[in-house]
Amino acid sequence: MPLSPEQKAEIESQRAGGERTLRAVSPGMEARLYTAHEVLDHGFVRVIDYMGDDAAICQAARVSYGRGTRSVQNDEGLIRYLMRHWHSTPFEMCEVKFHVKLPVFVARQWIRHRMANVNEYSARYSILDREFYIPAPEQLAAQSTQNNQGRGDVLQGEEAQRVLDLLRDDAMRSYDHYEAMLSQDGQQGLARELARMNLPANIYTQWYWKTDLHNLLHFLRLRADAHAQYEIRVYAEVMCEIVADWVPAAFAAFRDYRMDAVSLSAQGAAALKRRLAGEVVTQENSGMGAREWREFQEVWG
Incomplete structure (x- = not known):
């Protein structure tokens, strides 16, 4: 299970103990604080701490004192203006710290976003648990024939079962050998920092990941996208x-202007204008490559 009874008891204790504060708080985030949201088969995400709210973004943009005298409607309008015109600094005034439990291969993909403070569970000092990510059958897919870093058709029947059996058997065998190397029963036992090299990339690790809202939204724009790998998405x-x-106002603006928005290259904008003028535009006379043209058609028909 993602959370042990001891971890759940600790979370309940954290949520039960409240302290009076003079700083701005977000009611929505207060409701989320410390709660573990389960992901995949053994993973989770939970908020450990945060700073700021929608008003903090506006306060920074206006460089005002206190929470200001502007209405919520004015604040939402300002936030949408900032997002629409790519003003990033006010969004950096909000920060959040997550506790994440995730497979090692997801962590290695995640860490490529070099805009956070990270402290990972150390297998030099501690022994990792026997917990591995084993995909659900519907997530077992062949290599895509159109995308070198994507998935194609889902594996079926005996082939899917063969892959699942290999994943489980390899993970368990590797962990058995890991324990055997660490054992001090009749031997000195290998150092933990060396024994860990035998573990597979689907074993679970944990870390604290702290970032500001601007960089977090950039991460989400890429990793919550339909084209992102399922396990990080x-x-x-x-x-x-x-x-x-x-930050409901900031996230609504982010969804409108980033996640659900469509951007066009100069060639794409020109092709769209030509289409609106009644001209027949093809890939050959659009100035776009095959992949860009295909993406253009997916949006504009």
Whole structure:
């Protein structure tokens, strides 16, 4: 299970103990604080701490004192203006710290976003648990024939079962050998920092990941996208729900101007104008490559 009874008891204790504060708080984030949201088969995401809210973004943009005297409607309008015109600094005034449990191969993809403070569970000092990510059958897919970093058709029947059996058997065998190397029963036992090299990339790790809202939204725009790898996308989708409760005006603007928006290259804009003028535009006379043309057609028909 993602959470042990001891971890659940600790979370309940954290949520039960409240402290009076003079700083601005977000009611939506207060409701989320410390709660573990389960992801994949053994993973989770939970908020450990945060700073700021929608009003903090506006306060920074106006460089005002206190929470200001502007109405919520004016604040929403300002936030939408800032998002629409790519003013990033006010969004950096909000920060959040997550506790994430995730497979190692997802962590290695995640860490490519070099805009956070990270502290990961150390397998040099501690022994990792026997917990591995094993995909659900519907997530077992062949290599895409059109995208070198994507998935194609879902594996079926005996082939799917063969892959699942290999994943489980390899993970368990590797962990058995890991324990055997660490064992001090009749031997000195290998150092933990060396024994860990034998573990597979689907074993679970944990970290604290702290970032500001601007960089978090950039992460979510890429990783909550339909084209992102499923195993990191499901984490991003849970984080989207959390951010929507934390800074609802900022997230609504982000969804409108980033996640659900469409951007065009100069060639794409020109092709669209020519189409609107009644001209027949093809890939050959559009100035776009095959992949860009295909993406253009997916949006504009």
